[in-house]
Structure formats: structure tokens, C-alpha cells
């Protein structure tokens with residue numbers, strides 16, 4: 142097979158890694174593995190880079206810096222190499238509070254199945270009309286130097302990719318329907334979604350407070366209006382604006398989640414995308 146690239150200048154970008162992957166990248170450049178024999182050269186500026194080695198799950202803090210760095214690369218070939226499970230899909234930080242996620246709208250279906258990792262940013266860049274070249278994924282926590290070399294060999298066109306791209310969509314789990322009453326399932330789902338906006342420390346208390354308000358609101362003739370008023374009162378007294386934000390978030394999610402579970406219980410079709 143004819144190599145596509147003879148020498149590649151790569152820029153290394155850490156988007157919130159634990160440094161495990163970064164150490165492996167350094168390993169690959171040592172004389173033992175010697176990635177430079179393939180013409181791979183680590184450089185200090187994205188402006189001259191053919192490829193970007195990305196490590197880490199793309200935290201919110203890193204989002205704008207990473208975007209700027211990729212935009213600074215020449216428009217071609219602009220290859221992205223996601224090194225490590227975190228960069229590929231969020232890894233152990235998948236779906237976590239500090240991880241950047243695209244807004245909910247437009248991500249249903251199989252197009253953007255991940256929540257975490259560089260793919261979120263690539264999708265944003267494509268939306269901005271930016272060109273992004275091939276993306277190479279090297280999973281592993283961290284990937285072994287041999288695996289990184291294998292990824293580099295793919296980048297150079299020395300070896301062909303053996304795996305095929307696959308998408309999956311999370312289906313509803315019908316067995317859950319019989320197991321738990323709706324309110325319990327709603328609570329568990331809200332608990333999971335609250336992770337998007339608040340850390341673990343405050344989550345349980347905020348959710349408990351919210352569920353108490355829901356119980357109160359249920360006693361009135363118009364629970365939706367009653368819940369709105371109770372939350373307005375709660376937020377007016379709450380000094381921490383982050384908690385007030387969480388309450389409003391829970392309120393909007395509550396009606397959505399409840400509606401979905403009720404529809405499922407009455408056998409109406411509800412399509413879920415990740």
C-alpha cells in the first residue's frame with residue numbers, strides 16, 4: 142500500500158486528561174518506540190500541525206481553547222487523533238458534570254451517540270462550517286504505546302483500519318416498567334439528569350427538596366401551576382443561584398420525564414435517542 146503521508150507534524154492537546162495518556166504519548170516518542178522513525182514530529186504550535194493528538198474527555202473549561210487550537214490548524218489535512226478512551230467517548234467521565242456536551246436539540250438519533258470526548262467538538266466545528274479531516278480513535282485507558290503506534294501507522298496509510306464504524310441507540314428497557322412505579326422511575330431518571338448541571342455533593346439534597354415540592358403540588362387541583370409557584374417561592378428564598386438553577390432545570394425535566402413514562406405505561410410509542 143502506498144503511504145499517504147511521508148512526515149506528519151503533530152500537536153498534542155490535553156483537554157482534561159488525567160495525564161495517563163499524555164505519558165504514553167511521551168513514551169511513544171522515546172528512542173525505545175521511536176515514532177520519529179515514521180517521520181512523526183511533535184511540534185509546539187497548532188499552526189503548523191498536520192494532525193492533533195487529543196487526550197482527555199473535553200472538559201467545559203477546555204472547550205474554547207480546544208476549539209481555537211483546532212481552528213488554528215491549516216484547513217487541510219487537519220487530522221484529529223483521539224488518544225485514550227476519554228478523548229474517544231468521555232471514558233470514565235462520560236456524561237459527567239464537567240464534560241462538554243452539545244445542546245440537546247439536534248442530537249437525537251444515531252448521529253451523535255456519545256456524550257463526551259472530542260466528537261462533541263468536531264460536530265460543533267462542522268456546524269460552524271469548519272473543515273475537519275479524518276478522525277482516528279485509539280481507545281484504551283491509557284492505550285499502550287504499541288496501540289498508539291498502530292494508530293499512527295493508520296494515519297500514515299501504512300496499515301488499513303480493520304474495524305468498521307458502528308452506531309448504537311439506547312432502547313427503552315421494557316423490563317423496568319413492571320419493576321418500579323412511575324414516580325420511582327421519574328426520580329431515578331431525574332437523579333441521573335441532574336448530573337448534567339450539578340456535582341455529586343449537592344445532588345441528593347436538591348433532588349429531595351424538589352420531590353417534596355412535587356408531593357405538595359400533587360395535592361392541588363392544578364399540579365403544574367402549583368409546582369411552578371412552589372419553585373418560584375423556593376428560588377426567591379434561595380441565596381445560591383446555582384441551586385435555584387437546578388430547581389428550574391428539574392421542573393422542566395420532571396414534566397418531560399413523567400410524560401415519557403406515562404406514555405410508555407399506556408403502550409404509546411416513545412423513541413429515545415442518546
Ligand code: SF4
Nearest residue numbers: 158159161225227282
Ligand atoms: S483514557 Fe484513562 S489514562 Fe487516558 S486520560 Fe482518560 S482516564 Fe486518563
